[in-house]
Amino acid sequence: MASIAGVSVPVVPSHWRVLAVAIGCGIVAALVILWFVGLPIVAAGFAAATLVITGVLIAARLLFPRKDVRSGEPDWTVANAIAAVASDAVALTDRAGRLACANDRYDQLFRGYPTPPNLPIDAGDTERLGSAGRTAWRDGEATASVVAGGTRVDVTIHRIGDTMLLWRFAARDSADVVTTAIELLSGPQGDRLGEAGIMAALLSPDGRVRIANRVLRMRAMGHDEGAIEGRDFARFLITDAGGMVRFEREGLSGNPLRVVEIPLLESHDAPMLIALLDEEVPIPVPAIGSSAASHVRSLVALMPVPLALVDRDGRFVHMNDAFQRAASIDAAAPPLYPGDLVVREDKGALADAIRRFAGGGGYATQLAVRFNEKPDEAVHISLTGARGLGDAAVLMGIKGNSEEGRLKNQVAQATKMQAVGQLAGGVAHDFNNILTAIIGHCDLMLMRHTPGDSDYDDIQQIKTNSNRAAGLTRQLLAFSRQQTLRPQVLQLPDVISEVSNLLKRLLGETLELVVQHGRNLGPVRADPGQLEQVVVNLAVNARDAMLSSHPNGGGVLTIETRSVTAADVRRLKNDILPAGDYTALRISDTGTGIPADVLPKIFEPFFTTKEVGKGTGLGLSTVYGIVKQSGGYIFAENIPKAGALFTIYLPVHSSAAGAVTQKVPPKPKSGETWGSGTILLVEDEDMVRAVAERALTRQGYTVRTAENGEVALEVLGDGPAPDLLISDVVMPTMDGPTMARRVRARFPQVPILFMSGYAEEQLRKSIDLDNVAFLPKPFSVQQLAEAARDALATK
Template sequence: MATSPLSPPRNDAPRRSMLIAGAGGVAAALVILGLIGDWQLAAGFLAAALLIAGGLLAFWRLSRSAAATEANEDWALAHALAEASDGPLAVTDRSGRLVCANDAYRRLFDGLPTPPSLPFEGDGESRLGAAGRTAWRDGEGQVAALARRGRTLDARIARAGDDMLLWHFVAARGEGGTGAANPLPAAISAIAGPVGERLGAAGVMAVAIQPDGRIEAANRVFAARATGSAEANVEGRDFARLMLAEPTGHVRFEREGGGGNPLRLIQLPLGESADAPIVLALIDEEDAGFTVGLGDDVAAHVRALVGLLPIGLAMVDRDGRFVHINAAFASATAVNAAAPPLYPGDLVVREDKAALADAIRRFSGGASHVADMQVRLAARPDEPVALTLAGARGLGDASVILCLKETGEEGQLKRQVAQATKMQAVGQLAGGVAHDFNNILTAIIGHCDLMLMRHSPGDSDHDDIQQVRANANRAAALTRQLLAFSRQQTLRPQVLQLPDVVSEVSNLLTRLLGETVRLEVKHGRGLGSVRADPGQLEQVIVNLAVNARDAMVAANPAGGGTLTIETLAVGRAAVKRMGDDVLPVGDYAVLRITDTGTGIPPEILPKIFEPFFTTKEVGKGTGLGLSTVYGIVKQSGGYIFAESPPGQGARFTIYLPVNTSAEAPAPKVAPKAPKRPAGWGTGTVVLVEDEAMVRAVAERALVRQGYKVLTAENGEAALELIARCERPDLLVSDVVMPMMDGPTMVAKVRERYPDLPILFMSGYAEEQLRRSIDLDNVAFLPKPFSVQQLTEAVGGVMGTA
């Protein structure tokens, strides 16, 4: 127990009074003797002064003795009460001096500071001082949640009599009134007591450590190993200075050096917060069961086995460092297997480092289950991979096994399937947009044609109408590109040879590429014929060549570059050796276009075929060039792949299946009559169109041409109209309509009039609609159309009827 000696305040007033009384009596006797010369009167004054001084002296001695006796009795009791307290306790007097304190107070506050000037964290000292002033005034004061060395304490201050304050500190209760006390005192008592001795007998070194690394308590075995003496006092020392951490991950006592036994550290946090104290148990590795060092033969066999496995595997030690990685893991993460990074977190992006480190920490601490998590590798930040973690036992330093489930080929296949699915969905959207847009353009172009009939070329409005019509035609060309991307445009396939198509377009390419770009054409041998639309195939070559020219000129304006177009045959065996999961095995005629530009960045390569994606400046590209190429190739039954090797230009390879069959039979479509000049028409035409603006334009155009026109807004209305009127001469109908579509309506009309000529019109492509139109004697007019195109189509069908 640490106490300060009893030191009551010293009262010197009686002594001063006695001296004053004595001195005054002597002075009075001398004055009387000098003035009067009467010895008797002077002796009387002197005797009276001595009597008063003696009385004061006796009173002072008696009061001092009583006070001393009373104080000694009070402090003996105070000391006993202080030692009996279960927490830190101190007593201060009125003047603010520390009178006594118990051992618990001494351990908590080094150097016996005087309350309220105690080293609490934050505003603890000021709150404690306020509680002390309250105790002087009201007799009692309290303050809660005082933080000190990772502990949280509550303080109760009580006034003892008129001159003393009792400061009592207890462990704070948990939040919500749960009553959960700080476990650190109990842990300290256990480690420093019999429990620590029993752990030491079992070879376990136990130590309690504060968040700042200072030791609170340790058993005798730890003290002996750390300092060389079991009786050494290690409290308050820095734990890290007693240990030696090696680059291999081993931990040893600093006193024993590199020749000491490696230690295994088991942590037990004494709270949920990150700054809570911990209890460490240290065990010699050689006594911890079956272990294998990495240099042993068994570990070499384990590493050899892991290296032979085709899946990516890595082993991590208890400190989160790599022990070994196999070639598959190194290839998937783009690292050097001979010199891997120190930690697994070095392989992933910054956002995933903390989650991966936390998972490894849990499994290295003894978790026995298996868990999966998604991480993004720093080498491929846009492609999440699945990482499996499992605890390892009996593998030497390795305590966690990491397995990369998704490696190169599997991930590439998943990305290709996802890209194909996305492109198909976008294609359907583009086809629907083109259909609705074509209806709008039909109305715009039709009304422009009708107005031009009323305005001669010299009219002031004629040029404005022509300008509107020209812009509408430009928009119509844009919708044709959308239909090409969505594989819904009208193709007229022919059996042809790729070298012939390249030769036809070479003269055009020479003019398009300019003087700084050189064109090289190479043809292979043994190419089979393909079935494709030559006009659309030429558009594919032109689009790819123009993109390559722009890339090369942007990279080297003065020198340009070289554009190479190759045709070659790829047989079934070669395709099989390629092992591509997207390209079916078969015979192909290949068209390859390569440039010498800067290439396509890896992060952009997966997006180049998406509609409206462009890297050109605003106003210099629509983003439909490559998407149109993609649509034409896919609609022709082919496959296109884009590559950009590092340090080289871009390379586009198109695989078209070799045509092995004879010419396909002609479709069941009425032959189109040759165009004839638009003249005056006769007959009855039934017009069925759900779009009112298109129906109005078509009706006005046919009426002006001399036809009798009967209109209906849907298929049901058309059937009712035909049922109550005479036989019409022609049925003009939209294909896609709500409720009953055009082909269904026409099939019911043909039941009554089998030879009635039909003219279908639609914003969708004819190639797409032929699959749902299985009817004879049917003609097709694509939207958008002009008034002249409509009248020519109607006259042509009725002229062949």
């Protein structure tokens, strides 16, 4: 029943309403026919037929009712259960682009349930993923590769029927890089690389082949089915006189090869990917967007080392994530040219190198540049010409910005400094022999001239200049740690106090000197005179830097001493400074600091930033040598918004009571140098031997000479023992200590005086004899006579 205006009305079924309407229509139609035809029988038949047809339709409706088909959402229970057990991230979308279902791995990877291709990835990956989805609707399946959350993800898309797309996201682990590379080289992709002219192999850390693509096996072994795995890769290659690499099987007539090494992982024992490219034979370049070029880019993207591809016009073609991180590149606004990454001073050199390699010149090079984001930190960029890589013409990598690269640079710098030190020491030694002869001859000539003679002043000037040259050689020996030191146990504040008055005069009235001493300073063992020279040299450099930046004065030179314990050293995390107790000396200024490109070179001899004639470049090298020879360490750095800072670490001298020994005043010596007796003089330099012989003869000695140790033993023969043996230390055929030991075997009491241009401390290691004196070169006639007198006095 239905209620209408408060009155209950029975509800009539719909088929009875249809029958009532049909009867009414039949009666109306019969009346119309009767009106026009005038025959009652015809009109009644028409009405009856209408009623029969309507009744048949209603009966059929009642006998066969229509099923109620209602639209609703499908049951996704089974699909969700299948997705939940999948190891990869899985999602299902419909034709309208709506997400139908996804598993928990999908939620973990994308931090929610976004609908593909609108995932939290960069715009370029989103576009590639959308294109792959459209391809899957058309072709049934498609693949793509994107980066999600810093992880490389391989995407596989399958069409299910005509209404659904199944998306599968497989995250790629770094540990799977080697497996992926093996699959890449051994499968059809390796053949595609070969068609592009790229021979590739994966080598184990010991240089043996793990896998190689077909074209490399063919070129290296003569057939593509050869068992190349496990063999030494270097045995397949030879190098000609010009440094060109060729296959050993093809001989010197074969095509030269370019070898490109690509480390897969950071570890030193990780496999290495090797690519070989023909140098002379033109290699077919794959077209833009071809499968070979895309696989090369995918391979570059896999590499954990910073790599980028640059085209012939000098523009970036592709860069992997490691390159973007190393160069601090904003992925939303990547640079167009490599020169956009570096500071203005380095743009020209980098652009020229890329242009040269893009044109086919050169094999490989490295450039030291500074990025805009880190202008004070130099990094090394490696450039290699590339062929057969599609648009790319240059392979670009970043080196030296890691801890390993920094340590390698430090080792290389230390090795270079050691080599330069050895060279400087050898030059200084030979120069000392020459100066000994010059100074000795000047002394002998001055004995025959008196002040007022026409030649006296000239001889004196020659001797003065020779002494200045001797000072330069002492600086070279100081740098090479081969000078003669007289170390004492002392306190650094005492050394600073001795030199403070001199420093105030050097700085003048416009600059301020501040001295600060720490507590509990340990004693150090060093030559006080040489330490004073270290402080003076550093102070003079600081003064010049402050006067150049503050012409009107106002600069401050600060000298500090402090105690540094082994725990403090460990907290510094310095790879050069070993753990131990030190007394540190810090000298800082308020100048402009040291330029970044100058800082690695400041301790090299003859390197100076001053104008020509204003400096020899030996000041800081002398400081470096004195500190190192004293067993210490020196570091230079820039203070932010201040100046330069030099820090010297001297090891604390350990003794039983920890007391500081005092300087022992030298015993007064008599001015008389005349003597008598026989002296055996052994010296390989003729000019030094001649001067020493004449000087000792004039003092009253009988001198017998020899040019090396063997001749000296022959001169002695079976004769009596000499009263004194004077010998050079380093000589050809037989050196001084070896000869002296043989002489002492015959004459145990004979005194020995060694002379040398090298440091006494260094030579003492090879001299294991008692009652031995030492005279450093260059020396004067007076010094030689006094040394001979003192040595004879010990007999």
